[in-house]
Structure formats: structure tokens, C-alpha cells
Amino acid sequence: MNRRIAIILTALAVPTAVLAQAEWSMRQCISYAVEHSTEVGRQKIEQRQALTDYRTSLLDFLPSVSAQVGGQYNWGRNIDPETNTYNNVTTFNNNYSLSASLPIFDGGQTWNAFRKARLAKNTSATAVQKARDDKAIDVMQKFIDAAYAIESIKLMRRKLDDSQALLRKTRRLYELGEKSRPDVVQMESQVAEDDYNLLHQQNLARTALLSLKSAMNYPTEDTLSIDCSIAALTPTLPFGLTVSEQAVNSKPGIVMAEADAEKARLDWKIQRAALLPSLYLGGGVSTSYYKNMSSDLAIEPFRSQMRNNLGEYVTLTLSIPIFSPSTWRSVKQAKTSYRLAQLDVIDAKRQLHDDATQAIIDYEGYAKELRQMMKKTAADSLAYRLSYRKYEEGMLSTFDLHESAQTYLESQITLLQMRMLVAIRQKLVNYYINNEPLWTLN
Numbered sequence: 026m027n028r029r030i031a032i033i034l035t036a037l038a039v040p041t042a043v044l045a046q047a048e049w050s051m052r053q054c055i056s057y058a059v060e061h062s063t064e065v066g067r068q069k070i071e072q073r074q075a076l077t078d079y080r081t082s083l084l085d086f087l088p089s090v091s092a093q094v095g096g097q098y099n100w101g102r103n104i105d106p107e108t109n110t111y112n113n114v115t116t117f118n119n120n121y122s123l124s125a126s127l128p129i130f131d132g133g134q135t136w137n138a139f140r141k142a143r144l145a146k147n148t149s150a151t152a153v154q155k156a157r158d159d160k161a162i163d164v165m166q167k168f169i170d171a172a173y174a175i176e177s178i179k180l181m182r183r184k185l186d187d188s189q190a191l192l193r194k195t196r197r198l199y200e201l202g203e204k205s206r207p208d209v210v211q212m213e214s215q216v217a218e219d220d221y222n223l224l225h226q227q228n229l230a231r232t233a234l235l236s237l238k239s240a241m242n243y244p245t246e247d248t249l250s251i252d253c254s255i256a257a258l259t260p261t262l263p264f265g266l267t268v269s270e271q272a273v274n275s276k277p278g279i280v281m282a283e284a285d286a287e288k289a290r291l292d293w294k295i296q297r298a299a300l301l302p303s304l305y306l307g308g309g310v311s312t313s314y315y316k317n318m319s320s321d322l323a324i325e326p327f328r329s330q331m332r333n334n335l336g337e338y339v340t341l342t343l344s345i346p347i348f349s350p351s352t353w354r355s356v357k358q359a360k361t362s363y364r365l366a367q368l369d370v371i372d373a374k375r376q377l378h379d380d381a382t383q384a385i386i387d388y389e390g391y392a393k394e395l396r397q398m399m400k401k402t403a404a405d406s407l408a409y410r411l412s413y414r415k416y417e418e419g420m421l422s423t424f425d426l427h428e429s430a431q432t433y434l435e436s437q438i439t440l441l442q443m444r445m446l447v448a449i450r451q452k453l454v455n456y457y458i459n460n461e462p463l464w465t466l467n
Contacts, residue, residue: 048252051168055464058164058241059157068156072149075142082142085135088127095120114319121331124309132298141291148284155277158456160240161463165449167237172253173445174230180437181226184430185219191426192216194417203419211423215430256441258448260392266458268381273457274374282373286366293359299352307340381457388450395443402436409433 049057059065100115128135192212198204238245273279312335316324325333346352412429415421455461 048250050252051165051255052464054168054237054241054251055161055164057243058160059464061242062156062160063242065153065156065160068149068153072153075145075149079142079146082135082139085138088125090123090125093120093122093124114317117316117318119314120311121313122309122311124307126305126307129304129306131303132301134295134298137291137294137298141288141295144284144287144291148281151277151280151284155281158277158463162453164237164240165452165463167233167240168251169255169445169449171230171233171237171251172255173441174226174233175251176253176256176441177438178223178226178230180434180441181219181223184434185216185223187430188212188216188219191413191416195423208423211427215423215427255448256444258444258451260388260395260447260451262388262451262454264389264392266385266389266454268378268385269458270378272460273377273381275460276377276457278377279370279373282366282370286363286370289359289363289366293356293363296352296356296359299349300346300356302343302345305340305342305344307342308338310335310337312336377457381454384450384453384457388447388454391443391446391450395440395447398436398440398443402433402440405429405433405436 097118097120098116099118102111102113192209192215195204195209195212199206199209234249234251235245237243237251238249243249312331314327314330314334409429409432412421412426416423416426452461452463456463
């Protein structure tokens with residue numbers, strides 16, 4: 026029985042272990058980060074708030090209705106409402122009123138407030154998309170850094186393995202009298218250096234992976250294994266790409282900047298409306314109940330007094346602002362904010378255009394460097410193999426072999442770096458020029 030239970034538990038644990046060890050692609054990391062981003066969540070909350078503000082702005086076109094109920098208990102010297110003379114009695118008054126007010130003209134404050142709320146509602150989804158794109162770009166850069174660090178570990182380990190194998194061979198040759206003691210010491214020094222470089226690179230990889238987890242909002246104590254196959258990506262985009270104004274202007278950053286400028290303009294109009302006359306139409310009904318608690322006379326019933334004292338009224342109120350320095354200051358501040366928002370739009374368009382142009386320049390430059398680096402790495406690989414053979418034949422010193430190996434390693438690392446730079450620049454070019462999304466849901 027215990028054996029069956031152990032088999033079942035093992036069978037259940039295997040898929041979990043396999044899932045935990047599955048490598049995450051860049052798309053999966055970005056998707057996870059977007060779904061768990063606090064900034065995206067904050068924008069979604071603001072999106073719901075924008076919808077609430079929009080619905081509230083619609084209600085502002087309806088009359089405002091209020092009801093009032095008041096009670097007053099008097100004793101001592103007071104005025105008798107029946108005879109309008111002073112007396113010394115105890116009375117109780119009860120008042121009821123229902124009123125409504127509707128703005129006929131308020132300088133456009135209600136209308137412009139509605140337009141502003143409607144604009145905020147319509148652009149709230151764009152704000153969410155901008156937060157997603159910003160998070161995707163951040164995670165994409167962190168993923169590239171982590172993948173570069175992890176792939177560099179493989180190069181460092183391979184270099185260490187080669188140095189250790191060469192050290193063993195040098196020791197054997199020393200025992201046979203074909204190599205000197207300085208050659209062995211030099212190789213031991215090389216192995217120690219390679220071992221240190223590997224350890225240092227592993228620390229850098231852990232730091233890069235921690236930065237990726239932080240950007241993804243991924244639990245730091247959980248294991249995260251990423252797919253580094255992006256290091257083998259080759260350039261696929263043609264050269265000579267140009268920035269399209271239509272593609273750039275459709276980006277969330279530009280849309281949000283233009284929306285902020287329009288909201289600033291509407292704020293300015295709302296503040297200016299406070300300098301204009303306003304006209305309000307109002308009306309209501311009111312009634313009251315009175316009781317003389319010091320008199321023994323019969324009191325008119327509550328229902329009769331409520332009916333007999335019932336009154337209606339209609340009001341038309343015209344308000345003309347004559348002197349209000351604070352309002353003038355608010356209008357000037359709103360106008361200044363609108364002008365600054367217009368400049369922000371120009372800056373945002375210029376910055377995004379420059380970013381797109383820089384992405385194209387970087388991509389084309391890195392793609393060309395990648396091709397040249399592939400040739401150099403192949404040449405350095407051949408030179409290292411030939412140097413290794415010369416060293417075995419005693420025709421090359423340990424120092425010269427070390428220089429050849431180091432040059433080959435640097436070429437491999439530079440080639441890896443070029444591949445990573447081409448990969449991220451290619452995705453950015455596709456985003457800026459071809460409107461390709463940076464991420465998709467799993």
C-alpha cells in the first residue's frame with residue numbers, strides 16, 4: 026500500500042518538476058510581467074474611475090434636487106405666528122421643503138466638463154496600453170541582459186574546460202621533459218583566471234536574472250529558467266527603412282500627450298466660463314406645521330396644516346461675476362498649462378520619432394557589425410586551433426597561446442553581444458515601423 030502511494034506521489038510530482046524547469050521565452054516573460062504589473066493594474070483602476078467620472082458628468086445635465094426637513098422648539102418670549110405679537114409661550118415648528126435647480130447657462134462649464142470626462146474615458150484604454158508597452162520594453166531589455174549573461178557563462182565554462190585540458194596535457198609533457206616548469210605555472214595561472222571569470226560571470230547572471238524577476242514582478246525565491254535561443258536570431262529586416270509619421274503618431278505615448286493637451290484646453294475653457302454670467306432656473310414646494318404647547322385650545326391637525334400651508338415657487342437666478350481675482354488667476358494658470366501641454370505634444374512626437382530613427386540606425390549598424398563579427402570569430406577560431414597545434418609541437422609559447430585563446434573568447438563574447446543587440450533592435454523596429462505588438466497574451 027505504501028509503495029502504491031509513493032508511486033502516485035512520484036507521478037504527480039514529475040509534471041510539476043517538469044513545469045518548474047520549463048524555459049520561459051521572451052514572449053512568456055513579457056506576458057507574465059504585463060499581467061502582474063502594478064502600473065498596469067493602477068491604470069486599469071484609473072480606467073474604471075474614468076468611466077465613473079463620465080457617467081457622473083452625464084448626470085450633471087439633470088436638475089439637482091434637494092429636500093429639507095427642520096424642527097424648531099421655542100420657549101420664553103417669542104413671536105406668535107398666528108397674531109404676529111410677542112408672547113410668553115412654548116411652541117413647536119416643523120418645516121418641509123423640496124427644491125430643484127437647473128442650469129440654463131453656465132458659460133459651458135457643464136458641457137466642457139462632460140467633454141473632458143468623455144475624452145478621459147476614451148483614452149483610458151490607451152493609457153493602459155502605454156503602461157503595457159512600457160513594461161514590455163523594460164522586460165525585453167532585462168530578458169536580453171539575462172540571456173546574454175547566461176550564454177556568456179557557457180563560453181566561460183568552455184574556456185575553462187579547454188584550459189584545464191591543456192593544463193593536464195602540459196603537465197604530462199612536463200613529466201616527459203618536453204615542457205618546462207614555467208609553462209606549467211603559466212597554464213595553472215590561466216586556469217585560475219578562467220575559473221575566476223566563470224565565477225564572476227555567474228554572479229553577473231544571478232544579478233541579471235534577479236533584475237528580470239523584479240521587472241516581471243516574479244517571486245524572487247522561485248526558480249526562473251529562460252530560453253536563450255534568441256542568441257541565435259539572425260537579422261530579417263531589410264535595410265533602408267524610414268520612419269512613418271502615421272505609425273509614430275499612432276503610438277500610445279503620442280495619443281496620451283495629445284489627449285492631455287486637449288484636456289488642458291477644456292480646463293482652460295471651464296475656468297474662463299467662471300468669468301461669464303450664469304443663469305439658473307429653480308423651483309420647489311414647502312409647507313409647515315405649528316403647535317402652541319402653552320395653549321389649551323384645539324390645534325389644527327397635522328394633515329390640515331400641511332395641506333393649508335403648502336406653497337410652490339419658481340425662481341430664475343442670474344449671477345454676474347464682477348470682481349474675482351482668484352478666478353482670473355485660475356484662468357491664467359489654466360492657459361499656461363494648456364500652452365505647456367502643447368509643447369509636451371511636440372516633445373513627445375520628436376522624442377518618439379528620434380527613438381524610432383535611432384532604433385533603425387542601431388539595427389542596421391549592429392546587423393552589419395554582426396556579419397563582420399561572424400567572420401572575425403571564424404578566423405579567430407581557426408587561429409586558435411592552429412596555435413594550439415603549434416603549442417603541442419613546441420613551436421609556440423604558453424603566453425602566445427594564452428593571447429590567442431583570449432582573443433577567440435573576446436570575439437565569441439562580442440559576437441554574442443551583437444546577436445542580442447540585433448534581436449532587441451529588430452523587435453523595436455518592428456514596433457515603431459510595422460506596428461508589431463511587443464507582447465501577446467499566453
